[in-house]
Amino acid sequence: MVDDSSVVRKIARRILEGLEFQVTEAEDGSKALEICQRQLPDAVLLDWNMPVMDGFEFMGHMRRLPGGDQPKVVFCTTENNVAHIAQALSGGANEYIMKPFDKDIIADKFAEVGLIPVGQAMV
Template sequence: MNQCLVVDDSRTIRRAIIATMKDLSFEFQEAGDGLEAIEKCKSRMPYLIILDWNMPNMTGIEFLRNLRRMSGGEKPKVILCTTETGLNFIQEALKCGADEYIMKPFTNEIIKEKLKLLRII
């Protein structure tokens, strides 16, 4: 079973993303910030990561940079899911290794459409 790591400092957002994807064949893990997410990736590298930008301890971009330098860290598909909507933010996310970008607030359909674009579903 493929693993999805949902990284957001909001438990409500993490639960909303998991609820949207519950009918897909994923095992889910959660992390409240980038530091926790790095530890989870060290234990088991996920197939998919849905990642917030603005978090305490380690931001999503800092996590993404660290992830892509880890052994096996080039493999996960990463969708950045954030309130940062400026073109410069999107460009930085893609430059740092994000595969897709979703702006909050999001809908179930938007998440599923991004998963289709990445050929995950």
């Protein structure tokens, strides 16, 4: 979970742990990249607008790491115009959700990218 808002990270952590994910948090793309350089995650729930390194820049760096094409990236942001969504998806994101989000939205998107069984997304 990469977001500069501690509140958003706390909410996302509760949702993701409820879906039985182990969660590591980072408050910006630079810190997230350090974590990924040690061990790539299965998935990244990623904010766009952050200080130090934004989500799009982070994703580009992560995708260039050995094995960096494997983690599923779900952008989770307030950026809602078509150009941002297209840029995220063409830049390597697997899905895109808008803030605010809830458990059902995250579960559905994670099911769509194959991270959880589709039936579990309805829990």
